[in-house]
Amino acid sequence: MGLNNIALAHLVRHKGKSVLIILGLATAVAAFVAVMSLTFSLRTTLDGRLARYGASLIVIPQNPQLSLEYGGVTVATAGSAQMALLDPSAVTRVQNIKSKKSLAAVLPVVLRAVNISGADYLAIGTDVASSARVKPWWKVEGTLPAGGDQVLLGLKARNKLRADTGTSLRIGGKQFVVSGVLQETGGEEDNAVIMDRAALAEAAGANAAPNMIEVAVTDSGMVEQVGREIQEAVPGVDVRSVKKSLEFNARANSSLASIGLGATILIILIATLIVVLTMLTEVRERQKEIGVLRALGFRARDVMGLMFRESLLLSAVAAAVGIALGVLGALYGPKIIPSLDLNFAASIPVIVGGALLAIVLAAIATVYPALMAARLDPAIALRKL
Secondary structure (H helix, E strand, C coil): CHHHHHHHHHHHHHHHHHHHHHHHEEEEEEHHHHHHHHHHHHHHHEEEEHHHCCCEEEEEECCCEEEEEEEEEEECCCCCCCCCCCCCCHHHHHHCCCCHEEEEEEEEEEEEEECCCEEEEEEECCCHHHHCHHHCCCCEECCCCCCCCCEEEEEHHHHHHCCCCEEEEEEECCCEEEEECCHHHHHHHHEEEEEHHHHHHHHHHHCCCEEEEEEEECCHHHHHHHHHHHHHHCCEEEEECCHHHHHHHHHHHHHHHHHHHHHHHHHHHHHHHHHHHEEEEHHHHCHHHHHHHHCCCHHHHHHHHHHHHHHHHHHHHHHHHHHHHHHHHHHHHHHCCCCCCCCCCCCCHHHHHHHHHHHHHHHHHHHHHHHHHHHCHHHHHHCCC
């Protein structure tokens, strides 16, 4: 009878202890797979939202004469003689930075103060469709401007102007039609008139060079890197990060992930201890069996090989059980908290890591018991028969 058959037969005879070892290892694997999968899901979800939730960075001229704010960053006085403008080539240089694959959108923005019906309003000239794509909180009654003769009104601006969809407005020397009304965002857009950048410049009779550039970054970990590269590519500009609640949530969730990882390490240590103690008990209870094997000619390394074969078989079962439980936990665990909306991200490296973890833990936990079994004196063991 080979060592593999002996190992399998022993595990079948001692189902209770085998199940205990499997549960210990499976718990460690499940905790590892669940926590790491949730961490990857969190990162994937945040990156996806960061790609959609507007500008991560804003590029403006250095030291402009300031009085008007947009996007959380103070911008130059719209319509003043001192209004600072960016070089039009700055847009191209931003688009061609080394980390350009991390850019979700690069949006040049023109800001002007325009007079409509005797009152001044902030006009935002941009690529409205692209801006709406990276700002999913924009909810429009009507449609986005489809041409240069249409505008989108912020809710407060619409209430002041009493202008609904289809209303004609005169801005500068041109007539524009209100294509839609932007529902309240809580930002500067509520008081603004949003329109095509070139159309705004033409209506205001001013330069179409942008006052600022909004940059959306797809990877939350690349914001600072992209900011440094823009600073290098476009000297003489100020690159500012837009700090919104999403970034706060990212830090909070990152802290939770660290706590989860710490708890996982503790679970792994406890599971390893359980396996070690169970294996040591096995060695003491198997002194007779080991003595007979040694008397039959089995060498010390054969006894150690037998112990490691048993732990390998148990770790294989534990890996399968633990991975399944971990994936289910990562998939359905967040559903317990309705406000926690995560996009589950299955990761092959995490699953492979969970399988390797089971094998490594089983091997580590078997080393000391296997050495004890190999050093057992056959004569002393046979006296117990």
